[in-house]
Amino acid sequence: MPKDWYEWHDLYNTEPKLQQRLEIVQEYIAYSLNALPSGSIRVVSICAGDGRDLLGTLKNHPRRNDVYARLVELNPQLVERGRATIESLGLAKQIEFINGDATLSANYLEAVPADIVIVCGVFGNLAEEAELNRLLDNLSFLSKPGAFIIWTRGHSNGIPYSDNVRKILSASSFEEVNFKLTDTANMGVGLHRYLGENLPKPKEQQLFVFSGIPSKAR
Template identity: 40%
Template sequence: MAGRWSRLSGPTARFAAVDWQRWHNEYDRPGSGLARRLSAVQGQVRAALDRAPAGAVRVISLCAGQGRDVLDVMAGHPRRADVRARLVELDPRLSSFAEERARQLGLQDQVEVVTGDAALIDQYGGMVPADMVLVCGVFGNISDEDIAATIDTCPQLCETGATLIWTRHRGEPDLVPQICEWFEARGFERVWVSDPDAGFGVGVHRFTGEPQPLIPGRTLFSFVSGGV
């Protein structure tokens, strides 16, 4: 899951002077908020694979960071051989970590790591409608308007019955209840949301509608400084 950065709108991105590799080290610190959030997301990825129907399972991850939420679950899951995943991450250091991790786990033939702007919907062509969509580390870094617009576009990414996993911090203003309402107004059924006092926000929704055709050329969101 990607960390925080600032970027200009459009396909050209500019990163703040932050060592994102170091930032991701918080995932390895037992008891940290990021470590607990990662565990929660991985648990929901595992549960989504458990309930996926027989056959191929397509997974896409927006702003995938080091890819730990998907890769580490895939490696030990009984459905491992069924999964094909595309992880999109703008920071080349993070995407390189994900590629190497996929190789270490023997998943290189099943996982495509794209170093590019996850906000560009064209990145997902050929992989949608997907059976699982991860939007983690995104909603805490974009405007409320872009959150709503991204949710509006999610039916272009999701197969009927797809699981969509998302994150958003619970700091004030706590937008998690509103995000749930936006999803549910667009054909997504709530599966699970972390407790408000958990110290992090993770939500899971199931798409009950019909997939919409992917409309190319669209930018879903623009990152601004914020909290994941």
């Protein structure tokens, strides 16, 4: 059991579920980059970990020079690793890694509204459905109309939690572009488009509460 979120990332080395999830997330990031019109592309990643999903995609992507991204992550070791990757890719002028609280709207100022919002490993770490609805509502501050939203939701105890996420998204201002289950069949990865308006000012200073713990991460 990982004792912190830094150790949790080691599971990427051994867990097919996480490896397959990463592959699908990267596929969706690449799809979104390809689909966006020419010009600059803004990306934000909420609770970004070490940024391997976005940075791994940009490594070989033809639109890498169009991307301006802000990744927000609380764990300083993960941020350090992410920043080292950014340096090694030569993207330091375009990509910033904030070591801060991703639940606070202040940490996105001047980086939003975004064309792509990455919310991976977050929905399963919200205490209840009301919190998911709150975060989805607050995406109106982070997202341009038409923005791509990339998300993940693990299943546990045989409960297909991603079904519920898809239902909630479809019932609010989001249109499904793609959805896949990992081959392990216990992790859903979704790509949606935000159909609502952008709110230039956040409704709330705190966009959601992240209550998960690494030893029970879903």
